[in-house]
Amino acid sequence: MEPIKGRVYKFGDDINTDVIYPGKYLSITTDREEMAKHCFETVYPAFLKDARPGDIIVAGRNFGCGSSREQAATCLRYFGIAGVVAESFARIFYRNAINLGLPVLVAPGITRVVQHGDTIVIDLEKGSVTHTRTGTTTESSRLPDFVLGILQDGGLIAHLRRSLSRGGEQGVE
Amino acid sequence: MTIAEKILARAASRTSVKPGEVVTAKIDVAMSHENADVVLRAFREIGLDKVWDPERIVILFDHRIPAESEKTAITHQRIRNFVAEQGIEHFYDLKEGICHQVLPESGLSRPGEVMVGTDSHTTTHGAFGTFATGIGATEMAGVWATGELWFTVPASMRINVTGAFRKCVSAKDLILKVIGMLGAAGADYRSVEFRGTTITSMTIASRMVLTNLSMEMGAKVAFCIPDDKTIAYVRERTREEFTVLLPDGDAVYADEIEVDVSDLASMVACPHSVDNVKPVSEVAGARIDQALIGSCTNGRLEDLAIAAEVLYGKRVAAGVRLLVIPASRRVYLEAVQKGYVEVFLRAGGLVLNPGCGPCLGAHQGLLAPGEVCISTTNRNFKGRMGSPESSVYLASPATVACSAIAGAITEPAPGSGQ
Numbered sequence: 309m310e311p312i313k314g315r316v317y318k319f320g321d322d323i324n325t326d327v328i329y330p331g332k333y334l335s336i337t338t339d340r341e342e343m344a345k346h347c348f349e350t351v352y353p354a355f356l357k358d359a360r361p362g363d364i365i366v367a368g369r370n371f372g373c374g375s376s377r378e379q380a381a382t383c384l385r386y387f388g389i390a391g392v393v394a395e396s397f398a399r400i401f402y403r404n405a406i407n408l409g410l411p412v413l414v415a416p417g418i419t420r421v422v423q424h425g426d427t428i429v430i431d432l433e434k435g436s437v438t439h440t441r442t443g444t445t446t447e448s449s450r451l452p453d454f455v456l457g458i459l460q461d462g463g464l465i466a467h468l469r470r471s472l473s474r475g476g477e478q479g480v481e
Numbered sequence: 482m483t484i485a486e487k488i489l490a491r492a493a494s495r496t497s498v499k500p501g502e503v504v505t506a507k508i509d510v511a512m513s514h515e516n517a518d519v520v521l522r523a524f525r526e527i528g529l530d531k532v533w534d535p536e537r538i539v540i541l542f543d544h545r546i547p548a549e550s551e552k553t554a555i556t557h558q559r560i561r562n563f564v565a566e567q568g569i570e571h572f573y574d575l576k577e578g579i580c581h582q583v584l585p586e587s588g589l590s591r592p593g594e595v596m597v598g599t600d601s602h603t604t605t606h607g608a609f610g611t612f613a614t615g616i617g618a619t620e621m622a623g624v625w626a627t628g629e630l631w632f633t634v635p636a637s638m639r640i641n642v643t644g645a646f647r648k649c650v651s652a653k654d655l656i657l658k659v660i661g662m663l664g665a666a667g668a669d670y671r672s673v674e675f676r677g678t679t680i681t682s683m684t685i686a687s688r689m690v691l692t693n694l695s696m697e698m699g700a701k702v703a704f705c706i707p708d709d710k711t712i713a714y715v716r717e718r719t720r721e722e723f724t725v726l727l728p729d730g731d732a733v734y735a736d737e738i739e740v741d742v743s744d745l746a747s748m749v750a751c752p753h754s755v756d757n758v759k760p761v762s763e764v765a766g767a768r769i770d771q772a773l774i775g776s777c778t779n780g781r782l783e784d785l786a787i788a789a790e791v792l793y794g795k796r797v798a799a800g801v802r803l804l805v806i807p808a809s810r811r812v813y814l815e816a817v818q819k820g821y822v823e824v825f826l827r828a829g830g831l832v833l834n835p836g837c838g839p840c841l842g843a844h845q846g847l848l849a850p851g852e853v854c855i856s857t858t859n860r861n862f863k864g865r866m867g868s869p870e871s872s873v874y875l876a877s878p879a880t881v882a883c884s885a886i887a888g889a890i891t892e893p894a895p896g897s898g899q
Contacts, residue, residue: 322665322754326862331842335545335552337518350864370666373699374860375841376601378519378617399670399701400601404617452503454631464619465526468626472527 309460311431312411313440314364314390317355318424321368325380325401327351334377343379344386361388364428368394368419372401378408385410391430393418393437393448406455409463413437415448422446432456483637483732484704485672488612491726492595500636500735509594510611511624512539514580516599518556521563523622532567533628539589540564541573543580546836549844578809578835581605581693581777585685586811588719592707593726597624602777602859604696608688609715610707610725615696635672635701636735642679644743649893651787652687653779653857653877655679656694657748659740661758669699671735674728679742680705685714686781693778694859697755747892749855750875753863761880761892771854772797772885774878775806775833776840779857782812782819784878789821791882791893792828798888803830804846806838830885842866848873855884 329343330350336342348355365371365384371394372380381404384392391411395418405412413430415437422428427440435450451459461467482490482497490498492506513520517540524532532538540560548554557575564572577583581602584590592610596603599621606613616630624630640659660667673695680688688705695703705711707725715723747761774780774788785807797803805825807813813835816822825832839846840858847867848854854866854873861873876884879893 324860324862326842326860326865330864334515334841334843335550335556337516337556338522350869370669370699373665374601374862376599376603376615376617378516378599378619381617396666396669398666398699400615400617403620407617407619407623454503464623465523468527468623472529472626 309432309456311429312364312390313427313429314362315360316366316422316424316426316428317359317363318422319365319367319371322370322373323367324374325372325377326374328372328380329377329383334379336379340382340386343383347383347387359387362390364390364430365392366394366418366422367392369396371397373398376400378404381405381408381410393430395419406458407464409459411459413448415446418446432459482729483672483734484610484674484706484726484728485612485635485637485702487726487728488593488595489632489634491593498634500634502634503631504634505629505631506595508597508624508628508630509537510539510589510596511537511621512580512584512596512598512600512603513621514600515542515544515553515556516618517560519618520599520621520625521560523619524625527622527626529626532625535567535569537628538569538625539571539584540569541577541580541583542575543578543836544841545843546575546834576810578807578812579777579780579837581689582781582808582812585609586718586809588715588721591715591719591721591723592711593724597621597630601696602693604700604703605689605693605777607692607702607704608685609711610704612702614702635670637672637674637732638668638736638738639674639676639734640738640740642675642677642740642742644679644741646742646745649879650742650745650747651877651879652683652690654745654748655740655742656691657750657758657875658745660694660698660750660756661748663698665698665754665756667698668695670701671699673700673703675703675705681708684783685710686783689781690778697859747877747880749880749890750861752861752872752874755860755875761876761890764874764890765892767890768853769801769855769884769889770852771802771804771846771848772881773804773806773839773846773854773856773858774881775804775808775838776858777808778859779878780806780808780812782815784857785812785816785821786819788878788882789824791879792830792886793824795828795886797829797885801885801888802846803828803885804838805830805832807835809835839866855881855890857881
């Protein structure tokens with residue numbers, strides 16, 4: 309996969325999915341563009357004014373904790389967020405992001421070296437984040453190949469369409 | 482092997498598995514609520530006509546019932562049509578209650594099996610020795626298509642609990658204490674096993690409080706080890722065969738924690754995070770506007786029983802709204818038969834239909850700016866139950882009931898109630 313370059317939009321620790329996508333909009337189940345209009349709307353309304361498609365979210369520990377609502381990953385993906393890099397992720401959000409084709413990378417120490425508004429390049433194949441101003445690179449754990457494969461195909465649905473049409477299994481081997 | 486490793490090994494047709502390995506497991510039960518609408522859209526996009534096994538798929542409505550908007554009504558309608566088209570028999574529409582109560586009641590939460598649900602609190606079913614975890618809607622579409630899912634085998638953590646609870650202190654206070662100790666990410670990606678004499682003497686309903694709230698410290702799955710009580714509960718409700726899997730004596734745990742509940746006081750999670758836990762005594766006197774008893778955490782008969790005991794012959798404080806939401810139709814019916822509903826009504830409470838109620842901020846009792854709610858539910862995130870300027874405290878049914886009477890957060894004193 310090509311490295312992804314983008315401007316950093318930074319958040320702190322324990323950003324939960326109620327904050328990313330408020331419960332009052334859960335009745336929106338199919339209109340993904342509509343979901344994108346409500347990212348962080350209740351608690352961080354500045355996001356919808358200041359963030360731009362192509363931005364990369366950098367966050368602290370446990371990003372995406374709480375509810376399993378997939379809209380939390382969908383709204384970011386359809387807003388145009390290019391990827392999320394965090395000190396750590398909550399597991400359901402992490403899987404949802406991959407399944408929707410939203411690149412996610414665990415990069416311990418990233419919040420210490422990257423500031424809001426910086427530009428970074430994330431390389432999923434290498435498992436690294438490069439800070440363009442300083443040239444510093446933060447290593448991260450590389451995603452397993454079959455997970456990268458899901459992201460490469462643009463998400464689980466496209467991946468399954470491909471593998472089922474080949475008569476193959478979605479298995480991990 | 483730990484219980485999580487044993488179940489994953491069985492589901493992946495392997496003799497053994499180790500933490501960190503990635504395995505593909507066969508799914509025994511796949512549960513969805515209203516978000517089945519998101520799942521079925523993704524399922525259609527895969528391009529298949531039929532789900533892998535309609536007998537293993539469970540669908541019900543609990544998050545927004547009865548439909549609070551036309552949008553939700555259409556969602557419900559689309560799901561009903563899909564259920565009929567696919568021949569899904571385990572469909573409970575909106576009449577049975579919350580998924581994490583209805584599945585156990587229906588004998589669908591069974592030891593040794595793998596359950597996935599498009600709801601984060603699916604960890605609840607680990608109270609029956611089920612490897613049960615929450616997944617997203619797209620991933621569920623993959624399960625509907627293939628009947629399988631990949632898992633990283635989690636490292637396990639053992640929480641040994643000993644001692645007897647003081648009166649008015651319960652499983653909710655214990656799990657809040659543990660979440661306060663470990664933090665919101667303290668069990669991230671882990672399998673948590675609750676062990677020890679306190680757990681074996683607990684009711685099934687109390688065990689479910691522990692596994693339900695383990696999600697709030699990041700657990701992938703949480704378990705109470707199945708025993709005679711578990712097996713009796715499940716056998717009464719299903720004729721399906723199941724294999725009880727237990728952890729081995731030489732199982733390896735990444736962490737072990739000891740908790741003695743003998744001196745445990747009533748606990749409360751303060752705004753705006755579930756790990757912001759304090760003894761109730763430290764925040765006693767804080768004004769409340771709403772008191773809520775219900776949810777997949779604490780809407781079961783024993784929760785309503787303790788609340789009714791506290792509220793018997795009393796009145797809810799002026800200016801306080803008491804909402805009671807039984808977790809299921811069966812719980813509601815028993816609460817009617819035992820007279821609890823009458824106690825709540827006489828006390829000035831409002832008893833709503835079984836379901837998730839306002840817990841997730843959709844309807845039925847949302848909060849205005851500046852309002853405070855004390856609740857037996859499971860999340861107090863900023864804006865979760867309405868205005869981002871409102872506050873939610875999480876506590877046990879006894880604490881919530883005592884607070885409703887006082888009009889302020891109140892520690893239940895031993896002997897409070899009748």
